[in-house]
């Protein structure tokens with residue numbers, strides 16, 4: 779399975795990544811959401827390199843020009859709620875994309891134990907399409923796996939791009955085990971080494987959903 783770790787290259791993405799991790803800057807929730815959206819735009823640009831292309835003739839005021847443009851538009855799926863600003867970044871670039879939404883949230887049984895609940899799915903048919911599943915945090919990988927399984931009820935995609943901003947090493951291994959190796963690519967801005975007892979990514983950034991939209995009860 780191909781795994782792309784974008785912070786291994788020096789680009790402006792690393793500035794936005796540093797800002798969403800920063801305990802002081804991340805308190806500005808408008809900036810936090812906008813940084814996540816900007817990272818989504820950059821990830822969409824990077825993933826666009828992997829799409830099929832075909833030549834398109836366009837009429838300029840002076841003559842015909844030919845440009846190679848993406849031959850397909852992906853389906854951009856996201857996991858509510860923290861995925862929303864990342865999703866917006868993706869569709870800023872893939873502006874003709876179809877969209878899918880899945881809800882997944884951790885329901886804690888006690889401090890360190892939780893079940894993941896999927897209660898909502900809205901998706902087009904996925905057969906033969908390129909599916910991008912976006913979620914800023916890939917901690918255990920459980921939400922991503924369950925969201926993918928829920929999306930499979932809408933058909934079998936031809937290719938799957940898993941796009942997360944911060945993934946734990948453990949979650950990358952989990953996706954490798956639970957997604958089809960021959961047609962899945964993992965894209966992340968950073969791979970972090972650990973999970974804590976609460977299954978939060980360390981160093982990570984904290985709770986992405988709460989930082990975007992406030993604490994939930």
Ligand SMILES: O=P(O)(O)OC[C@H]1O[C@H](OP(=O)(O)OP(=O)(O)O)[C@H](O)[C@@H]1O
Nearest residue numbers: 859860883884916917918919920921987
């Ligand atoms: O890899 P996992 O261990 O499943 O954890 C990652 C999930 O946790 C976060 O969502 P959360 O459950 O906090 O919901 P929220 O977006 O409503 O805050 C995040 O956006 C992922 O969906």
Ligand SMILES: O=c1cc[nH]c(=O)[nH]1
Nearest residue numbers: 917978979984985986
């Ligand atoms: O580190 C983590 C893990 C799950 N969800 C988050 O928002 N952050």
Ligand SMILES: [Mg+2]
Nearest residue numbers: 985986987988
């Ligand atoms: Mg959350």
